Amino acid sequence: MVEVGDKAPDFTLPDQDGNKVSLKDFSGKWVVLYFYPKDNTSGCTKEAIDFTALKEDFAAENAVILGVSPDSPERHLGFIEKHGLGITLLSDVEKNVMKIYGSWGLKKNYGKETEGVIRSTFLISPEGEIKEAWRKVRVRVKRKSGEVKHAGIVLERLKALKQGG
Numbered sequence: 001m002v003e004v005g006d007k008a009p010d011f012t013l014p015d016q017d018g019n020k021v022s023l024k025d026f027s028g029k030w031v032v033l034y035f036y037p038k039d040n041t042s043g044c045t046k047e048a049i050d051f052t053a054l055k056e057d058f059a060a061e062n063a064v065i066l067g068v069s070p071d072s073p074e075r076h077l078g079f080i081e082k083h084g085l086g087i088t089l090l091s092d093v094e095k096n097v098m099k100i101y102g103s104w105g106l107k108k109n110y111g112k113e114t115e116g117v118i119r120s121t122f123l124i125s126p127e128g129e130i131k132e133a134w135r136k137v138r139v140r141v142k143r144k145s146g147e148v149k150h151a152g153i154v155l156e157r158l159k160a161l162k163q164g165g
Contacts, residue, residue, distance in 0.1 A: 002101055002133070003130065004130050004131065004132060005129065005130065006129070006130050007129060007130075008023060008033075008122065008124045008129065008130050009101070010024050011023055013068065013091055014073045014091050015076070015090055016076035016077040016079075016080055016088070016091075017077065018073050021088065021090055023124070024128075026064055027126070028126045029062050029063060029064055030061060030063035030064070030125060030162075031063065031064055031066060031123075032051070032058060032063055032065045032066065032122075032124075032154055032158070033066050033068065033123075033124060034047070034066070034067050034068070034119075034120070034121040035067075035068045035069070035117055035121070036048075036117065036119055037069060037070075037117040038117075039071045039075050039078070039079035039089075040078075040082065043119070043139045044139075045079075045083060046139050047067075047150065048067060048083065048085050048089075050139070050140075050149045050150065050151035050152070051065050051151045052083075052087050053151070054152065054155055055087060058158070061155070061158050061159060061162060062126070063158055065088065066089075067088070068089070068090045068092050068097060068098065069089070069117065070093055070095055070098070070117065071089075071093075072091055073091045076089040076090075076091060102120070102135070103118050103120045107136075119136065119137040119138075120133065120134060120135045120137055121134045121137055125161075131161050132154075132157050132161070134150070138150065
């Protein structure tokens with residue numbers, strides 16, 4: 001499992017169009033790499049919509065967003081078209097990349113332990129270093145001040161890191 005400060009392991013996975021995408025393709029850019037369980041489910045749809053809504057804000061910070069799930073490229077394409085998503089989705093059918101990043105393993109769901117995707121997000125620097133890791137992500141968190149979206153938290157952390165914090 002990778003930790004903050006580690007060099008982000010490179011990988012190559014197919015995107016929604018069947019094109020091979022490698023982490024090294026984004027050298028010199030910040031990368032938001034997020035792992036999610038399944039296209040067209042409630043939480044995963046909200047997360048993808050939230051990241052899409054902030055895509056331009058991330059781009060202004062020299063960052064790209066890559067979502068990864070075990071779904072096929074064809075399923076990703078349908079998910080993107082159905083919800084008007086504007087982010088790149090990668091297919092990790094074999095779950096190899098998820099395992100390397102610690103995003104596949106035992107988790108509790110309704111009191112039952114099962115093996116599956118552990119929703120997580122990694123912020124990778126232009127030099128390829130993991131600068132932040134969120135594990136067991138909640139897509140939206142209710143606070144006294146209102147609902148906070150995980151995508152917004154990631155964007156704020158990126159801005160802080162770029163300012164030296």
